[in-house]
Amino acid sequence: MSRVTSAEKIAAARAEGRPALIGYLPAGFPDVETSIEAAVALAENGVDVIEMGIPYSDPVMDGLVIQEATNHALANGFRVAQIFDIVRGITERTDAAVMVMTYWNPVLRLGVDEFARRFAEAGGAGLITPDLVPDEAAEWQAASEKYDLERVFLIAPSSTEARVKQTVAASSGFVYCVSLMGVTGARSEVSSAAQAVVDAAHAAGAANACVGLGVSRREHVTEIGGYADGVIVGTALVAALRDGGVPAVGRLAAELSGRA
Amino acid sequence: MNASDDSLKHASGPYFGQYGGRWMPESLMAAMDELNETFEAAKADPAFIEEVKELNRSYSGRPSLLTEAKRFSTEACGGVRVFLKREDLNHTGSHKINNVLGQALLAKRMGKTRIIAETGAGQHGVASATAAALMGLECVVYMGAEDTRRQALNVARMQLLGATVIPVTVGSQTLKDAINEALRDWVANVGTTHYLLGTAAGGAPFPAMVRYFHEVIGEEAREQIIAQAGRLPDAVTACIGGGSNAIGIFHGFLDDKEVELYGFEAGGDGVDTDRHAATITLGKPGVLHGAKSYLMQDDDGQTIESHSISAGLDYPGVGPEHAYLADIGRVHYEPVTDTEAMDAFKILCRTEGILPAIESAHALAGTIRLAARKIAEGAQPEETIIIANLSGRGDKDVSTAAQWFGMLDSEAAENTPEGN
Numbered sequence: 144m145s146r147v148t149s150a151e152k153i154a155a156a157r158a159e160g161r162p163a164l165i166g167y168l169p170a171g172f173p174d175v176e177t178s179i180e181a182a183v184a185l186a187e188n189g190v191d192v193i194e195m196g197i198p199y200s201d202p203v204m205d206g207l208v209i210q211e212a213t214n215h216a217l218a219n220g221f222r223v224a225q226i227f228d229i230v231r232g233i234t235e236r237t238d239a240a241v242m243v244m245t246y247w248n249p250v251l252r253l254g255v256d257e258f259a260r261r262f263a264e265a266g267g268a269g270l271i272t273p274d275l276v277p278d279e280a281a282e283w284q285a286a287s288e289k290y291d292l293e294r295v296f297l298i299a300p301s302s303t304e305a306r307v308k309q310t311v312a313a314s315s316g317f318v319y320c321v322s323l324m325g326v327t328g329a330r331s332e333v334s335s336a337a338q339a340v341v342d343a344a345h346a347a348g349a350a351n352a353c354v355g356l357g358v359s360r361r362e363h364v365t366e367i368g369g370y371a372d373g374v375i376v377g378t379a380l381v382a383a384l385r386d387g388g389v390p391a392v393g394r395l396a397a398e399l400s401g402r403a
Numbered sequence: 404m405n406a407s408d409d410s411l412k413h414a415s416g417p418y419f420g421q422y423g424g425r426w427m428p429e430s431l432m433a434a435m436d437e438l439n440e441t442f443e444a445a446k447a448d449p450a451f452i453e454e455v456k457e458l459n460r461s462y463s464g465r466p467s468l469l470t471e472a473k474r475f476s477t478e479a480c481g482g483v484r485v486f487l488k489r490e491d492l493n494h495t496g497s498h499k500i501n502n503v504l505g506q507a508l509l510a511k512r513m514g515k516t517r518i519i520a521e522t523g524a525g526q527h528g529v530a531s532a533t534a535a536a537l538m539g540l541e542c543v544v545y546m547g548a549e550d551t552r553r554q555a556l557n558v559a560r561m562q563l564l565g566a567t568v569i570p571v572t573v574g575s576q577t578l579k580d581a582i583n584e585a586l587r588d589w590v591a592n593v594g595t596t597h598y599l600l601g602t603a604a605g606g607a608p609f610p611a612m613v614r615y616f617h618e619v620i621g622e623e624a625r626e627q628i629i630a631q632a633g634r635l636p637d638a639v640t641a642c643i644g645g646g647s648n649a650i651g652i653f654h655g656f657l658d659d660k661e662v663e664l665y666g667f668e669a670g671g672d673g674v675d676t677d678r679h680a681a682t683i684t685l686g687k688p689g690v691l692h693g694a695k696s697y698l699m700q701d702d703d704g705q706t707i708e709s710h711s712i713s714a715g716l717d718y719p720g721v722g723p724e725h726a727y728l729a730d731i732g733r734v735h736y737e738p739v740t741d742t743e744a745m746d747a748f749k750i751l752c753r754t755e756g757i758l759p760a761i762e763s764a765h766a767l768a769g770t771i772r773l774a775a776r777k778i779a780e781g782a783q784p785e786e787t788i789i790i791a792n793l794s795g796r797g798d799k800d801v802s803t804a805a806q807w808f809g810m811l812d813s814e815a816a817e818n819t820p821e822g823n
Contacts (some may be wrong), residue, residue: 200706203586223703252704301431325591
């Protein structure tokens, strides 16, 4: 089973002189099978790192598009343990690194160690944790080291220098640079704050700083690629899947990656 | 916590045993740090302490009375002496004013011009709108769409006070979703905005800070009972949703080991059904809205929707200090059903001429149960004293109560045994 890491994929993109493209989709949306197919379509159209989100009842960092998609998945009966089947389904068919984005309570409930073990067995690369800060992550630190998983924490325009340092030190794989103060959702322009966040991450020693929130178009990818190591697109892909199914996801991914 | 002795008072957080902490997005960490620093500095500033005291005295009407409920004791409690801590008499009609005045002062100290708040029953929203009007702050209140229907009168009150009320139509459309939306607003507007959280939950410093502003309830009650009855009570009771009124009154008695403390959770249709909000009784530890605490959740860690006739108790979480006090056995937590609460609601109206908030009626129902238990255990009723925290008045609940008792239309009245 492949255990491709996000760090490897970002390094490979850098070698090609481009930023890595990271694509988010909700696990189980609109159903488990389709979410696997959509993720495979991402990988086949130039996405380097796939980020599958675990639907959660209280997604405070998500805007309406992702909330509605994850609610749909939950209403369809999505169960957290299915994330391991989904990750396995994607890693068996692609050479993308597969990350999982998850609010922390579902991991806590299953047990941090057990979640990490089963996730690693499924071929997952690491976790992106929007409501877990390094201050509370001792248990995750231990489990991620034990199973060799990447820890992606977030930094924001509001993060102090001390917190950026702490977060970069605790992270592995990449650091998720939140481009603006707000929740997920497509915006017409990339926040002017994004570059400062990336610069702060690099200054604190981050090898890989990737930008997310409000990124939806090819020109955003190009612009952010000028200073960041990777670009994260979520809401635009979710809306494409919602409106046009797997083919639409493939088309948008190709456009974002510059293949179309 | 003070390590030099075993006092439970003034626990500063961020952890209460294994509970508490800050399980929330990095985007909010700077604001939480700023709030914590501002709060710590204010607590050490005599001018701030005096400002809070003066507002409590000249604006809220503190100290609130401690009223002996003699007919309630005789009619419902077998003669056990019951004293009501009258937070219902505060300006805006509940204990919530204590916390909002304190936090609004802190918001001004931080130079914030806008406050946002969540509300369930509307008590905290009304209190927040009031404090904002008093201090010249913009105010936005998030309220579950279901709750805006249950509490339409309070929506109008908030609007009259100049606040914008935003109905929340996502999720279960109740208090937890109102908190989610308020957090999303806060992330986007944290530079100008203070999130005036209304209960003793959330990430640090909220639980300890909200408790600090409500400690006055317990301090007053302790002095008053000694003055009026000549001794400490045998027990103190309070209703508990997030737990702010409860932690406020309990705090005064935490170190009085002979005083039993009881928190009564919303049992809804009963804890043997799936329609309740008995978080400590049936929940499991987890993280929600910034703190680790007991939580109503399924095997996947998804929050379970709570149910209660009381919008203010209809919350699937509980403050982390309560979780700790439950684990160490200092406070006993028990569920009270909708029916028990409404029976107690009616009894208090008829025996004392006091219309309680349905939230507070849970404490009254628990008090009735506790009195019966004490008598069954051999206590002399007239030598037994219970203080019940009457956290709010029931004006906002008249329509819910009238519906419950079948007073609204003649057909319902005829078909309902309790109907008039």
